[in-house]
Amino acid sequence: SRRVTVRDLASAKQRGERWPMLTAYDAPTAAVFDEAGIPVLLVGDSAGNCHLGYENTVPVTMDEMVMMSAAVVRGTKRALIVADLPFGSYQESPAQALHNAVRLMKEAGVGAVKLEGGERSAAATELLVQAGVPVMAHLGLTPQSVHAFGGYPVQGRGDEAAHQLLADAxxxxxxxxxxxxxxxxxAELAVQVTASLHIPTVGIGAGVGCDAQVLVWTDMAGMTGGRVPKFVKQYADLRATLGDAARAFSADVIGGSFPAAEHTFH
Ligand code: KIV
Ligand code: NA
Incomplete structure (x- = not known):
């Protein structure tokens, strides 16, 4: 059985079929999502705050992206694996973008890359696509610009911002x-963008009118510590589940009930 391709996603839009995308940063988690039938997995630079313990996505390096992306590829059989180009890995020049996208394809084995920006990243996108690198764009709240935005405000509000976002798309x-x-x-703007494009839109905090939806896996599974954005739906409470497991193990060790006879060699 082959992997999902960008052509499959183009056909899905033509047929009006919605699809889910989740982030993944390691092999075993990616394997769970692959076996659950999630067709597209994103090795997001959200790994910065969700997996590597940084404050935000800005410090994430190419070496970190290559290592995590290779693990996600190794853990999966069917999903299309998309890797983020991290902050500073594509803004210098289209040549820099191509160099780093090629690393993610050759060293990690991903099937596509994602970069932030519309007009500001158009030249890089063109060169990558010409070279045979499928590119996913990322518009609206682009987290690599957290310092320029002064936080994570909703984007595309007001006529001028909406017009600019549509032009970027x-x-x-x-x-x-x-x-x-x-x-x-x-949501209203996302519907307008979705209707204006022949390529699929993937929403996160953009309403139900997009062609696809993505969530950060640690958010949707309840692994993120602290507060999560309004647009997140939590489908599990893994922090509580793992915490319970750790406390039960601890109690067994302290009380001397682990290991029991069935865990013991003689
Ligand atoms: O890094 C990431 O997880 C992302 C998604 C939120 C789209 O870019
Ligand atoms: Na990202």
Whole structure:
């Protein structure tokens, strides 16, 4: 059985079929999602705050992305694996973007890369697509710009911002992107963008009118410590489950009831 391809995602839009995407940062978690039938897994630079313990996505390096992406590829059989180009790995020049995208394809084995920005990343997108690298664009709240935004505010509010976001989406499509993530934008604008593009939109905090939806896996599974954004739905409480397991193990060790006879060699 082959992996999902960008062509499959183009056909899904034509047939009006929605699809889910989740982030993954390691092999065993990616294997769980692959076996659950999630068709697209994103090795997001959200690993910065969700997996590597950084404050945000800004410090994430290419070496870290390659290591995590290779693990996710090794852990999966069917999903299309998309890897983020981290902050500073594509903004210098299209040549820099191609160099780093090629690393993710050759060293990690991913099937596509994602980068933030529409017009500002169009030249890089064009070069990557010409070279045979499928590119997913990311518009709206682009977390690598956290310091410029002064936080994580909703994007695309007001006529001018909405017009700019729509223009960015069309530019990403013209540059050859196969899909566009829309993060934290009003649902009405996401519907308008989705109707204006022939490539799929992938929403996160962008309403139900997108072609696909993505969530950060640690958010949706209850592994994220502290507060999560309004757009997250929590489908499990893994922090509580793992905490209970750790406390039970601890109690067994302290009380001398682990290991029992069945765990013991003679
Ligand atoms: O890094 C990430 O997890 C992302 C998604 C939120 C789209 O870019
Ligand atoms: Na990201």
């Amino acid at each position: 069309k530019t990403a499509q013209s540059a050859g992107a196969f899909a566009v993530v829309l993060e934290a934008v009003p």
